[in-house]
Amino acid sequence: MSVRRVIDLLRSGEPKQAATVKGWVRTKRELKDFAFLEINDGSSLQGLQVVLDHSLPDYANLLRGLTTGASVSIEGVLVASQGNKQRIELQAQTLEVWGQCDSETYPLQKKRHSFEFLRTMAHLRSRTNTLGSVFRVRNTCSQAIHQFFQERDFLWVHTPIITGSDCEGAGEQLAVTHFDPRKVPLTETGEIDYGQDFFGKPTYLTVSGQLEAEAMALAFSNVYTFGPTFRAENSNTSRHLAEFWMVEPEMAFCNLQGDMDLAEAFLKHIFKTVLEACPEDMAFFNLRIDKTVLETAEQIVTQEFERITYGDAIATLEKAKHPFEYPVEWGLDLQSEHERYLCEELFKKPVIVTDYPKEIKAFYMRLNDDGKTVAAMDVLVPKLGEIIGGAQREERLDILEQRILAQGLSLEDYWWYLDLRRYGTVPHAGFGLGFERLVQFITGMANIRDVIPFPRTPLNAEF
RNA sequence: UCCUCGGUAGCUCAGUGGUAGAGCGGUCGGCUGUUAACCGAUUGGUCGUAGGUUCGAAUCCUACCCGGGGAGCCA
Numbered sequence: 001m002s003v004r005r006v007i008d009l010l011r012s013g014e015p016k017q018a019a020t021v022k023g024w025v026r027t028k029r030e031l032k033d034f035a036f037l038e039i040n041d042g043s044s045l046q047g048l049q050v051v052l053d054h055s056l057p058d059y060a061n062l063l064r065g066l067t068t069g070a071s072v073s074i075e076g077v078l079v080a081s082q083g084n085k086q087r088i089e090l091q092a093q094t095l096e097v098w099g100q101c102d103s104e105t106y107p108l109q110k111k112r113h114s115f116e117f118l119r120t121m122a123h124l125r126s127r128t129n130t131l132g133s134v135f136r137v138r139n140t141c142s143q144a145i146h147q148f149f150q151e152r153d154f155l156w157v158h159t160p161i162i163t164g165s166d167c168e169g170a171g172e173q174l175a176v177t178h179f180d181p182r183k184v185p186l187t188e189t190g191e192i193d194y195g196q197d198f199f200g201k202p203t204y205l206t207v208s209g210q211l212e213a214e215a216m217a218l219a220f221s222n223v224y225t226f227g228p229t230f231r232a233e234n235s236n237t238s239r240h241l242a243e244f245w246m247v248e249p250e251m252a253f254c255n256l257q258g259d260m261d262l263a264e265a266f267l268k269h270i271f272k273t274v275l276e277a278c279p280e281d282m283a284f285f286n287l288r289i290d291k292t293v294l295e296t297a298e299q300i301v302t303q304e305f306e307r308i309t310y311g312d313a314i315a316t317l318e319k320a321k322h323p324f325e326y327p328v329e330w331g332l333d334l335q336s337e338h339e340r341y342l343c344e345e346l347f348k349k350p351v352i353v354t355d356y357p358k359e360i361k362a363f364y365m366r367l368n369d370d371g372k373t374v375a376a377m378d379v380l381v382p383k384l385g386e387i388i389g390g391a392q393r394e395e396r397l398d399i400l401e402q403r404i405l406a407q408g409l410s411l412e413d414y415w416w417y418l419d420l421r422r423y424g425t426v427p428h429a430g431f432g433l434g435f436e437r438l439v440q441f442i443t444g445m446a447n448i449r450d451v452i453p454f455p456r457t458p459l460n461a462e463f
Numbered sequence: 464u465c466c467u468c469g470g471u472a473g474c475u476c477a478g479u480g481g482u483a484g485a486g487c488g489g490u491c492g493g494c495u496g497u498u499a500a501c502c503g504a505u506u507g508g509u510c511g512u513a514g515g516u517u518c519g520a521a522u523c524c525u526a527c528c529c530g531g532g533g534a535g536c537c538a
Contacts, residue, residue: 029497036497049498082496109474109488111499116530117474172536208538233536234464246538325534336534389538434538447531459529 007043013078013088021048021090022073024127025101027110028066035063037092039072042126045133045280049081049089050074062095068110069101069127115450122454122463130289133281134451137274138439144273145226145247145435148266154222154249159209161228164201165413172232173204174242205230210248210432211364211417214393217250217428218420224249226435234458238447239384241436243456250430256366256375256392259429260352263379263388264305266433267350271300274442282442290444296382297442299349306347309355310334310373313342320346333360339385351380363403364417365391366427377431384441390431397421 003020004013013019023041033054038047056062066072076092083089107121108128118125125131149156162176178198179185185193194202209225216223229246249262275282275297286294308316317328317338322345326335334342334353343351355373358365365374379388394400400421404411411418439451449455454463 027498027500029500030494031497031500032494034496036500038498051496083498085498103489105473106489107473111474111487113474114531119530229538231537235536236464237534237536238532240537244538384538386538432538437538 005043006039006041006046006048009048009078009088009090010044010046010086015078015080015088017078018075019078019090020073020075021050022098023047023071025066025068025070025072027068028063030063035066037066037072037074039074039090040127040132042132042136045129045136045284046086049083049086050076050092051079051089052092052095056092056095065097065100066095067101067103067106069103069106069108071098071101072096073098115447119449119455126453129284130445131450133278133284134439134443134445135453137278137281137285137443138451140274140277141270141435141439141442142226144270145266147273148269149222149224149249152222154224155216155220157213157216157220157223157225158227159206159212159216159225161206162199162203163206164199164203165211173207174230174232176203176205207231208246208248208432210250210430213248213250213430214417214428215420217252217430218424218426221252222249236458238449239437239440241448241452241455241457244448244452245435247433247435248430250428252426252428254392254429255427256354256377256429259390259392259431260307260354260377263352263377263390263431263433264350267379267388267438268301270438271297271442275301285443285445289446293442293444296444303349305379306343306349306351308342308351308353310353310357311355313338313353316346317341331357331359336385339380340382343380344382348382350382353378353380358403361391363407363409364393364400366394367399367403375429379431381441384437387437387441388431388433390429392427392429395421395425395427397425 003022006021006023009019009021021039021041023039026038026040026047029036035052037050037052039050040047052059052063073096074090074092075094076090078088079091081087081089108124113128118128118131126135146156185196187193194200197203206229208229209227213223213225225246225248227245228243230243231240232242233240249266251258251262282294282297311330313334314328314330317324320341322341324335324337324341326337328338342353343349354375354377355368356376357372358367358374361374361376365376367374375392377390378386381387394403397418400418401411404414436448436451439445440448443451445451449457
């Protein structure tokens with residue numbers, strides 16, 4: 001008798017077939033002479049309905065052990081369901097409880113729980129409908145990302161998680177040390193003597209693999225990273241994590257135009273893949289989480305993104321009859337409210353804003369011919385704001401050196417990054433995508449802590 | 464980090480100075496193929512923590528802790 005996943009049985013199981021299913025009890029509905037179980041094994045949102053007849057040996061005792069959350073193995077025969085909520089169901093013949101689940105103390109009820117409550121039990125919450133759907137969609141997103149790049153001959157490169165560079169230009173870093181915090185060695189002048197630490201110098205968790213990805217792109221032409229990233233910012237919002245996953249493609253012989261084209265094709269591919277692979281989960285999000293996710297996904301796949309320069313965006317915002325809390329003025333960064341106005345009210349779709357003033361962007365972004373702006377691009381989406389940030393990189397050694405110095409940074413810290421411009425430099429471009437923000441955007445989940453299994457945020461590393 | 468709202472039963476919440484409540488869940492019983500099952504009964508509390516005011520505090524005051532939403536920073 002073959003063991004089959006629930007999704008397989010729901011899709012292709014036929015009456016009279018023998019089948020064994022293994023999973024966890026979601027609900028039990030008892031009637032006088034028989035009972036229904038719903039078994040879920042994580043393979044799909046819908047569970048398999050199992051019918052237990054009172055003629056089963058030791059029926060009364062059996063039912064007592066079949067509580068919500070218990071793990072079971074059930075052998076039986078598939079039959080056409082008399083109910084209208086499922087095509088097929090399993091008539092149980094033998095049943096084994098692997099692990100009991102005390103219903104007095106098991107925290108997950110059959111009814112809906114708040115996401116705040118579920119966050120206090122990250123080890124159990126994946127057994128709920130919503131988190132189950134989230135993590136299946138998250139998996140499909142991962143797969144779609146690799147597929148997109150691999151089909152285009154991009155090399156997946158593994159950039160370091162521990163970095164010796166404390167100046168990657170993207171926020172506070174978490175220190176990595178092997179020192180005993182009670183006995184940190186000091187130099188004669190009273191400074192911390194990092195020469196005695198594990199790596200012989202200060203080290204940190206990476207905030208971006210971009211600089212290393214650029215090095216790899218200058219050998220392999222097209223590469224991408226997909227890995228964890230860390231930020232020690234004390235950000236307490238529904239869109240920030242201290243540990244998150246980032247996707248960073250980097251392309252040699254590419255300009256800003258090519259960068260934007262790639263970003264748009266990339267998002268379209270992921271949405272298309274999720275719509276095809278996870279229709280049940282997406283329908284669930286549309287019904288229970290956010291009634292616009294399907295419409296939004298269809299728009300992403302079919303519509304061209306709006307493209308607008310920062311200068312035009314500022315001019316548009318200045319003319320808008322919309323009250324803004326923060327000032328709109330050339331040279332100031334766009335605030336959340338401005339970004340939301342552009343993509344939620346004005347264009348009603350994703351917007352790519354390009355060519356920002358050089359003062360508000362990173363040193364490595366390529367200086368435009370006007371000398372005032374850089375070849376940067378941000379992809380803004382409704383509700384979330386910035387989901388992708390990218391740029392054509394500055395490939396000219398002299399200008400890059402000026403930009404590093406102008407931002408108060410030191411050339412020595414970037415010696416190897418500058419070498420890339422000394423030896424065979426080429427125009428190149430890339431972008432970074434916050435993976436959890438992508439999953440948030442696709443699923444409509446309001447809080448980023450609910451789209452990663454074990455979220456890391458300030459004061460939260462329990463699991 | 465700032466602003467703001469909140470913390471009362473396992474969960475979601477009501478109670479705003481005078482005996483601690485409801486719905487759901489759990490348990491027990493009933494029931495015609497149920498599917499957020501249904502019907503009946505029942506169980507369940509250091510009111511976030513520590514001080515203070517008061518004859519009396521879940522309720523008023525102070526501090527702290529934790530959570531939600533918004534902002535900044537960003538992805």
